[in-house]
Amino acid sequence: MAEKPVLLIVDDDKNTRDGLQRALQRNYEVHAAESAEAALSLLGKVPEIDVILSDLRMPGTDGLSLLRRVQAQHPRTLCILLTAYGSVESAVEAMKQGAYDFLTKPINLDHLDMLISRAVKSRDLEQRVESLEIQLNERYGLEHITGESEAMTQLFDIVRQAAPTQASVLIQGPSGTGKELVAKAIHRLSTRSKGPFVAVHCAALSASLLESELFGHEKGAFTGAENQRKGRFEMADGGTLFLDEISEIDPSIQVKLLRVLEERNFERVGGQQPINVDIRVIAATNRDLREYVAQGKFREDLFFRLNVVDIPLPPLRERDGDVPLLITRFLKEFAEKNGKNVEGITPEAVAVLQAYEWPGNVRELRNTIEKMVVLCRGDKLTVRDVPPNIREACDAPTLPGRSVSLTGGSLADTEERKIRAVLEKNKGNKTKAARELGISRRTLHRKLREYSLRDAEKQEGAINHETI
Ligand SMILES: Nc1ncnc2c1ncn2[C@@H]1O[C@H](COP(=O)(O)OP(=O)(O)OP(=O)(O)O)[C@@H](O)[C@H]1O
Ligand SMILES: [Mg+2]
Structure with missing residues (x-):
């Protein structure tokens, strides 16, 4: 650890304060206060205090009230309360109110040291989890899927509606269109966001490997199964299971999958014991799964189970x-x-x-x-x-070195063709066409003026040619 954790000792008894300070200053930066009031004013000046060790019974504001104020004003600071032997009930009350722990006097210094280092560690972990959660939400929340086209606006609406439900989702779209990104966004926006997001790439594994990957196996279930192993279904308990490239799974596994989706339980490979799981399934494919059903490659009943909410992702x-x-x-x-x-x-x-x-x-x-x-x-x-x-x-x-001019050459032709097509599609409505093209109405007008000028020039050229 780079810096020493910071402690604040609060006790009206000078001997206790000094004794604790001496014992703890080797490993910690220690501050002391003789009352809850003094402690609160010190917290205003030294906000980075990690742990407060406070006596429970003090004249003026007592330890419990201090605990409440600290929790309200400095939620990151943990409190350990010190009580006289015999007042365990109030210590229990303190725990209920959110104290990290309590110790009875006389204090065992080894015990105290251990308690403080555990408190500091758990606080660090809490902070790390918090910052990772923020990072994850930033990376996978809906606001980080870029797009303003009509297709993407519709997609955001469906995702927002579907995410908080428990419905199975099938995401279909060509490779690289953002299927996994959308699956993660649904998880992040769901009630399961604190649970795990577990992805399985179904096409990467042979049928038997995929089976034990999904359902796990018992020790000795097959050659090489030296230990019992949990499958992805168990790992995803309480969260979301993302089955990528679902079209590629073997018919034998399709049957098993259907059963889990219907009954929410299964057995590990080589096991007898049914295992219950609470999961939501999101599947993805870059094939036309309906076509697979028509060709008999994919079970129709499984298709309907997966396809409760259908999210199509259009090509770019x-x-x-x-x-x-x-x-x-x-x-x-x-x-x-x-x-x-x-x-x-x-x-x-x-x-x-x-x-x-x-x-x-x-x-x-x-x-x-x-x-x-x-x-x-x-x-x-x-x-x-x-x-x-x-x-x-x-x-x-x-x-x-040659710069491209937008009013000459084939690139401009491509652009012109596209603009004219969009304009036609929108029946000449320039506001709608400009929005669809992602340009302003002014730019659209300017471009159209350029095109008509060019047309005029071309005609001029033709006429001149004829007259020569
Ligand atoms: N709308 C978007 N905004 C920002 N980034 C995107 C968007 N769509 C896709 N991406 C990025 O493009 C890459 C491919 O996306 P992703 O892996 O989700 O595609 P996929 O549909 O699952 O592809 P495949 O079928 O090949 O597995 C990723 O890096 C992803 O972050
Ligand atoms: Mg993918």
Whole structure:
């Protein structure tokens, strides 16, 4: 431990104060106060006190009242109360009110030392758990799934509605669309968020391995089963079990899975004893599971059990307007992570990335931005930083040094085609079209003006040609 834990001794008896202070100052930074009032005023000045050792019976404010005030004003500070022999009842009362522990006088110093170090450790653990929980919520809460497209707005609504229920959820979408991220968000937003989130990647294991992975096994259940082992169902008790790539599980395991979902109990491999679990199942697949059912590869009854809430995740190219948002987010993330001073991206580079199809979806975009940030030499990402395969796929100019003009070349054509298509889809409504495209109405107007100018120029050219 870097610094000594800080203690505060509160006792009206000077001998006790001095005695404790002498005994404890080797391992702790020790403060002392002769009354609860003095202790509270000291806490105002030294807020980082870890543990208070307070006498229970003191003139003026007693130890119990001090405990209540400390809990209200300094919830991180733990209290250990010291009582005279025979007043155990009030000590029990103190425990009920949230004291960490109590000791009867005369005090056994070894016992006290052990109690304090245990208190400090448990407080540190509490703080670590708290900060990890905050980090997890930040990483996996809904607000950290980026997207403002219509598809994603709908998705957020379904997730918010479904998360607090106990319903099974089936997330379907192509690879890299964020299925695992959504599964974690549902867990975080559910009543089970304090319980475990356990993921099983079903495609990675053979049928028999998957069976013992899911259900566990008893000692000697099969060759190599030297010890009893808990399965993922047991590990997820009280929390959420995430079954990824569910389409790939063997029919024999599909039957077992159906039984657990229906009866909420199962036996370990090689075991007789039924084990009850309280879990919520979220499954994910990048296949069309209905099609698997039609082909007889997936049990229909299991499909219906899993598919109580159906969450489709669209491919990235169908999320109009989300690419620039994701770029901004990933750019910031990787610039910070790599200590790079990359502050933005040119509109031309954004346009190239927007025109690309993203077969690997958000994962591919995320990896691309990471690569671009890491290799970038300037303080802004430009078309030159876009990996060649993406530039080529979009027909963007590949000549180094040449800047892309949005009013000339095929990139502009791609953009124009897209804008015109969205406009048509929205029956000419520019406000709706601009929203769907993720640009302002002003920008849309400007672009349309540019296109009509270009059309006019083209026509002019044609007429001139004819007259020559
Ligand atoms: N909307 C989003 N906002 C921010 N990051 C996202 C979003 N969607 C996906 N990601 C990120 O993209 C990567 C891929 O997401 P994830 O692993 O959830 O995809 P998946 O659908 O489970 O893919 P696969 O089918 O290949 O397992 C992760 O790094 C994830 O954090
Ligand atoms: Mg996944």
